[in-house]
Amino acid sequence: MGVISACGNDVAHFWDAMSHGRAGIGPIAGVNTETLRFKNGAEVKGFDPAAHFVGSQIDLLDRFAQFALVAARQAIAGSGIEFTPELKRRTAVITGTSAGGQGSQDAGFVDLYRNGRDRMHPFSIARTMSNAGASHITMEHGITGPAFTTSTACSSSNHAIGQAFWMVRNGQCDLAITGGSEAPFNYGFLKGWEAMRVVAQDTCRPFCKQRSGLILGEGAGMFVLEPMEHARARGANILGEIVGFGMSSDANHITAPSAEGAAAAMRAAIEEADISAEAIGYINAHGTGTAANDPTETRAIHSVFGDHAKRVAISSTKSMHGHALGGAGAIEAVATVLALQHSVLPPTANFIDADAECDLEYVPNDARKVSVEYALSNSFAFGGLNAVLAFRAL
């Protein structure tokens, strides 16, 4: 797997931050925040595109696609997979992103509408299109199998990974490169988020009384998925196992979440994994830190797990890497796989006092050493689209 995030630009650095409860949240550097109500974000640090791409490539790559490529390279290198011509034909690439290259689009529009230019850059469409990440991954690695991008707001990555999981398991491909990416730090997009009044002024404090909203994040997470028997046969370094994928729709409200919808997606993932709810030891929550999500997600967990709800360890790693929107599910899947692998649960950082409406065990502030066999990773998106992945430790 591969990751680039506010908490580290590769898996080792990312895990170091996760396992020490270290947040990558601070004043936004990439955008002038003078006329923005919120000033803080979870940006990727020390990322120089020139260190990863040649000039002609950079011209074609919006930041979101750059992240996707970098994370994919890490995942492919780590997997040790050898891309034979046959395998290239039988590999799928499925990525998730909510807004794709909207930064490139924004820059083009500034030229048109503010600077009075009468043309956009010829690469504008190619940079903006949401499939750019998936396309460039196929081009870089010569992959000619099925490839597409899912766009479901904050659930984009989980939907992508879930689809890839099904395709590999059902034999529709022999291998899949999957995950998601997002690069939201552009003035126009940030203004849109400001208007919804869900972004915290200080930091991200999921599930605690002092929470005041989400903190936007950026980056990418990518995985190489293959059938277990095949991975074992070639002696691959297997990091974990995906055992279930559940989806549902709230059919409720375009931004407010529903406990019933969230619960249905969790149940579907658990059912597909063919385990009981009591087998789940850890949930990487959607946990945005907004007024709406955290109590709703808590109620959903109560509904699914009953008495066991109090025994499941839950944490929101968004408290550290921020809410990477279409890339969130992928980054959180990396955190979940690492948690199972290392038997250390990353905490919910920045936690002050408990909230009466959030009465479960959220692993506040300090990582916890505990061996867990099964975990869920939740994504509950705007528009009521829910996607949950179930993982098993090896």
Next chain:
Amino acid sequence: MSDPLTTQVIAAIARVKRIPAEQVRPESTFEELGIDSLDGMNILFELENDFDINVPDAQAKSLRSVREVIDGVRTLIAEKQRATGTSN
């Protein structure tokens, strides 16, 4: 007989909810008018544009009635006039 500010606030609420202004009274609660979180954001967006004011997030999230909106807008206008040394 309402003052101009009250009339303007009520008109903005009625516009967003697509209901007659007569149905919106200063004592109406958001719940009574069926104003949800999205409507609330929309109403404040209109009022911020109409009055050239800035409603902070914490205040925005606490509003539950038309009266609170009217009082809040009045206060923000007064603060702005004090800050810029003008009064219209």
